[in-house]
Amino acid sequence: MTAQTAGRAGVIGLGMIGGGVAVSLARSGRVPAVYDVRPDAADPLPGVPDVLASPAEVAATSDVVMVAVVDADQARRAITGEDGLLTTARPGSTVVLLSTVALPVVRELAAACAGHRVGFLDCGVTPGDKAADHGMVAIVGGDTEVVEAARPVLEDWSKKVVHCGPSGAGMATKIARNAVTYGTWRTVHEAAALASAAGVAPARLAEVIETADPLGRTLLQLLGMRGEDGKLPEAVVRQITPLMTKDLDAALDLAETLGVPVPAVAVTRERAADTLELPSAVPDAAPEAPDHDPDTAYRRGLALMDQVYGPGFSDAMPDAPTGEPFTDATVGHxxxxxxxxxxxxVRDRRLLVLGATAALGRGDLIRIQTEGALINGELDARQLREATLHLALYVGWGNATAVRTGIEEAIAARTDAPPRA
Incomplete structure (x- = not known):
């Protein structure tokens, strides 16, 4: 089948998305054959013909069939069931799955279609409420030639067709997009709760956000910063990291003061280094049975110092072993x-060192470890203060006072805030 012959369309499932697709197709002049378990489902849909008796009847008269059912089981029945599409679909026709299902289901249905020499595309769609207005994006996965053959039909109900890659890529992209949506909802929920607790109406927060960024570019800013190699430029990351961690620490401190739970913000702070893909430039990890090559170990040690305590920490060390036993052993071993x-x-080892250092009552050494933890986003201010209380029960109140001093000094240095009294 070529793009020129991909003329006849079918739709299985006439809910918000499937019904909207059918309406858009009808408005484009490509009136689809349709099926739904509700015999009267097409009645309120302008230009859409009556529902046929089965998916098989739809496939018998269609080149490209969109399947817009609720879940995986319904998709299986519509495609591979007793009166499903594959019982009458002609070789060279195409099934386009619009339902959001797990990737193993995509592979299962793609294999079933391939067994009948029928093309298969997984096609996430968004936003669903624009389906009847030719306003959705078709997020497609599948072989290029199948996509191009079906494209004329897809373009008659979508405002853009985005071919994301091979089979499964469309569904994966849709699922990832959903994660952005619902993750953002959770963040907005926590932000609104924080604002409300501070006496700010959520509407004022919305006004600020919408006015400052009416097109929502900030949401995708991190993706737009990537270079041609797909990575975030190190210079940009180094510039953003202290701002991001400072602002998130401020949010956590405010939440603690107001008694507002903000778990998503806490995770965001804890994973700040991962989010920004902070480059560590650390060579491969040391083997479980080290080879003791002094030059290799020393280079690795310098890189680990920067990873543990922050970029530039190793600048105070010689570039290579000097023969001075203590320095060489510190860096190399x-x-x-x-x-x-x-x-x-690194976080596991830092916690061990914090515990051991707390037993010595060395606030100055605690501060060094704490600053490294804050730079790397391993621990936030709230977690570090909780650690102070926990350690006090094990190392004694006197030593814990020194621990608290070191931690508060490190927090103040990272947030430009005075230490707590």
């Missing part, structure tokens, strides 16, 4: 062969 081992993360 402690960091190059122990901190770099893969069995524990």
């Amino acid at each position: 402690l960091f190059g062969e122990v901190w770099s081992r893969a069995a524990l993360s």
Whole structure:
């Protein structure tokens, strides 16, 4: 089938999305054959003909059939059931799945269609409320030639067809897009709760956001910053990191003061370094049985120092082993062969060191570790203050006072706020 012969369209399922697709097709002059479990489902849809008796009848008269049912089981019945599409679909026709289902289901249905020499496209759609107005984006996964053959039909109900990649890519992109939507909803919920607790009407928060960024570009700013290699430029990340962590720390402090739970904000702060893909420039982790090559271990140690304590920390160290035992052992053995081992993360090892250092009552050393944790987004201010209380029960109140001093000094240095009294 070529793009020129992809003329006849069918739609299975006439809910908000499927019904809207059918209306858009009818308005485009490509009146579809339709099926729905409700015999009268087409009655309120302008230009859409009466419902046929089964999906099989739709496939018998269609080149491209859109399946817009609720879930995976309904999709299976519509496509592979006793009177499903594949019982009458001609080789070279195409099934386009608009329903959001798991990727294994996509693969299952694609394989079933392939067994009948029928093309299959997974096609996420958004926004669903614009289906009847030719206003949705078709988010397509599948073979290029199948996509191009079906494109004339897809373009008759969508404002844009985005071919995301091979089979499964459309569904994965739609699921990822949903994660952005619902993740944003959670963040907005927490932000509104925080504003309300501070005496600010949520409408004022919405007004500020909509006025400052009416097109919502901030939401996708991180994606737009990526270079041709798909990575975030290191210079940009280094510039953003302190601002992001400072602002999130301020949000967590306000939430703590007002007694507002903000778990999404806390996770965002904890994972700030991951979000920004903060480059560490650390060589491969040390093997579980180190080879003790001093030059390799030393280079790895310098890189680990910067990862543990922040960029530039290792600048105070010699570039290569000097023969001075303590410095060489600190860089090459402690960091190059122990901190770099893969069995524990940097965060895990830092917590161990914080506990050991707390027992010594060394607030100055606690501050160094705390600053590293804050720079890397491993721990936030609230978690560090909770750690102070927890450690006090184990190392004694006197030592915990020194721990608290070091932690508060580090927090103040990172947030430009005075230490707590």
